[in-house]
Amino acid sequence: MATRTDLDGRPIKPLTICMIGAGGFIGSHLCEKLMSETPHKVLALDVYNDKIKHLLEPDSLPWAGRIQFHRLNIKHDSRLEGLIKMADLTINLAAICTPADYNTRPLDTIYSNFIDALPVVKYCSENNKRLIHFSTCEVYGKTIGSFLPKDSPLRQDPAYYVLKEDTSPCIFGSIEKQRWSYACAKQLIERLIYAEGAETGLEFTIVRPFNWIGPRMDFIPGIDGPSEGVPRVLACFSNNLLRREPLKLVDGGESQRTFIYIKDAIEAVLLMIENPDRANGHIFNVGNPNNEVTVRQLAEMMTKVYAKVSGETVLESPTVDVSSKEFYGEGYDDSDKRIPDMTIINKQLGWNPKTSLWDLLESTLTYQHRTYAEAIKKSIAKPSAS
Numbered sequence: 001m002a003t004r005t006d007l008d009g010r011p012i013k014p015l016t017i018c019m020i021g022a023g024g025f026i027g028s029h030l031c032e033k034l035m036s037e038t039p040h041k042v043l044a045l046d047v048y049n050d051k052i053k054h055l056l057e058p059d060s061l062p063w064a065g066r067i068q069f070h071r072l073n074i075k076h077d078s079r080l081e082g083l084i085k086m087a088d089l090t091i092n093l094a095a096i097c098t099p100a101d102y103n104t105r106p107l108d109t110i111y112s113n114f115i116d117a118l119p120v121v122k123y124c125s126e127n128n129k130r131l132i133h134f135s136t137c138e139v140y141g142k143t144i145g146s147f148l149p150k151d152s153p154l155r156q157d158p159a160y161y162v163l164k165e166d167t168s169p170c171i172f173g174s175i176e177k178q179r180w181s182y183a184c185a186k187q188l189i190e191r192l193i194y195a196e197g198a199e200t201g202l203e204f205t206i207v208r209p210f211n212w213i214g215p216r217m218d219f220i221p222g223i224d225g226p227s228e229g230v231p232r233v234l235a236c237f238s239n240n241l242l243r244r245e246p247l248k249l250v251d252g253g254e255s256q257r258t259f260i261y262i263k264d265a266i267e268a269v270l271l272m273i274e275n276p277d278r279a280n281g282h283i284f285n286v287g288n289p290n291n292e293v294t295v296r297q298l299a300e301m302m303t304k305v306y307a308k309v310s311g312e313t314v315l316e317s318p319t320v321d322v323s324s325k326e327f328y329g330e331g332y333d334d335s336d337k338r339i340p341d342m343t344i345i346n347k348q349l350g351w352n353p354k355t356s357l358w359d360l361l362e363s364t365l366t367y368q369h370r371t372y373a374e375a376i377k378k379s380i381a382k383p384s385a386s
């Protein structure tokens with residue numbers, strides 16, 4: 001492999017990376033990138049490894065020996081500190097991060113996103129290790145514009161909705177809206193990490209992902225996850241399409257999101273890993289402001305793309321409106337709009353996303369159809385024993 005250089009032309013020395021939550025959606029793509037394109041070593045920590053099994057076996061893989069899987073739960077495992085000390089850099093991806101859990105399992109959500117991250121920050125700080133911590137775009141909560149009168153022209157003014165790391169406030173609903181347990185826990189761990197940086201010199205980078213989507217995100221209920229499980233929207237809609245059910249639009253699907261292809265986002269993370277001087281001390285939005293849709297528009301586009309990749313016809317009524325109370329239960333609330341400001345990541349890392357929403361949906365739904373269509377047909381043919 002030719003000597004790879006960083007953004008300032010300096011040779012990049014091989015790193016050992018302790019990746020917590022490596023077995024998840026983002027972790028599995030990050031491990032793939034690190035193994036196939038860099039000389040770095042990965043200590044992959046997670047309770048599961050089914051999404052990275054293809055990277056761990058067989059021993060004849062070109063990167064064998066550069067990735068080690070350690071099955072552990074960071075809530076209570078004495079091996080954690082030793083693994084952080086062995087590495088040059090720790091990346092923490094571990095979290096409960098599916099909205100259906102935030103208002104139904106608020107304690108687990110708060111423990112997972114704040115309490116369980118505390119020892120990771122402590123061990124990095126005490127051992128002078130660099131930390132890249134995964135937060136969320138959800139820490140911005142709702143836009144300022146969402147509190148303006150519905151017909152106010154100021155709602156069109158970017159100052160009232162573009163989300164900027166160093167100036168935008170964090171605006172959550174009231175306490176009984178327990179959906180915000182996750183975003184608030186993420187906000188507090190961000191503040192703790194930032195304080196460690198200010199007081200003890202911890203070298204940190206915080207990542208705020210804006211709806212990264214792609215293959216291996218979450219699970220298909222009843223196939224590779226619990227049938228009553230509620231994953232994030234990509235998997236929910238994929239499941240509906242695979243089962244020829246109408247896509248459920250929560251509260252009419254009016255909320256807006258910007259979706260970015262996981263492969264574009266992983267490029268940004270690799271730049272953060274290999275350019276510490278440009279990434280340390282920064283919080284980065286990582287998203288694609290050009291891919292904004294309402295949830296309803298996402299459903300319509302996924303329906304069109306799925307018909308193309310599967311060759312199946314579109315249902316008479318491809319969508320149905322459901323209330324958030326019915327779909328998520330008590331205490332749900334939502335972010336109205338999520339447009340990332342890209343100034344800081346452009347300046348520090350010169351990174352921009354590339355893939356359009358249509359193209360990323362085409363490659364992702366091709367994967368979903370190829371991976372799940374057969375299993376779904378079988379499960380529908382003979383319903384599980386009641």
Ligand SMILES: NC(=O)c1ccc[n+]([C@@H]2O[C@H](COP(=O)([O-])OP(=O)(O)OC[C@H]3O[C@@H](n4cnc5c(N)ncnc54)[C@H](O)[C@@H]3O)[C@@H](O)[C@H]2O)c1
Binds near residue numbers: 210213218
């Ligand atoms: N995917 C996105 O669009 C998105 C958006 C915003 C924030 N994030 C953040 O990025 C990170 C990764 O998200 P993801 O989409 O890959 O989610 P994911 O659920 O696929 O991955 C999280 C992984 O962490 C592991 N984990 C959780 N608790 C653990 C524990 N106590 N010990 C060991 N492993 C544990 C899980 O087993 C899972 O494999 C999370 O912190 C999430 O909040 C993701």
Ligand SMILES: O=c1ccn([C@@H]2O[C@H](COP(=O)(O)OP(=O)(O)O[C@H]3OC[C@@H](O)[C@H](O)[C@H]3O)[C@@H](O)[C@H]2O)c(=O)[nH]1
Binds near residue numbers: 099250255334335
């Ligand atoms: O079947 C569905 C599923 C979801 N939705 C809606 O689709 C939108 C997106 O829902 P998702 O479950 O993908 O999650 P959100 O975008 O709200 O937050 C997510 O992105 C940020 C990360 O921190 C987390 O991974 C998660 O909090 C919401 O408005 C939700 O109500 C539907 O209308 N129908």
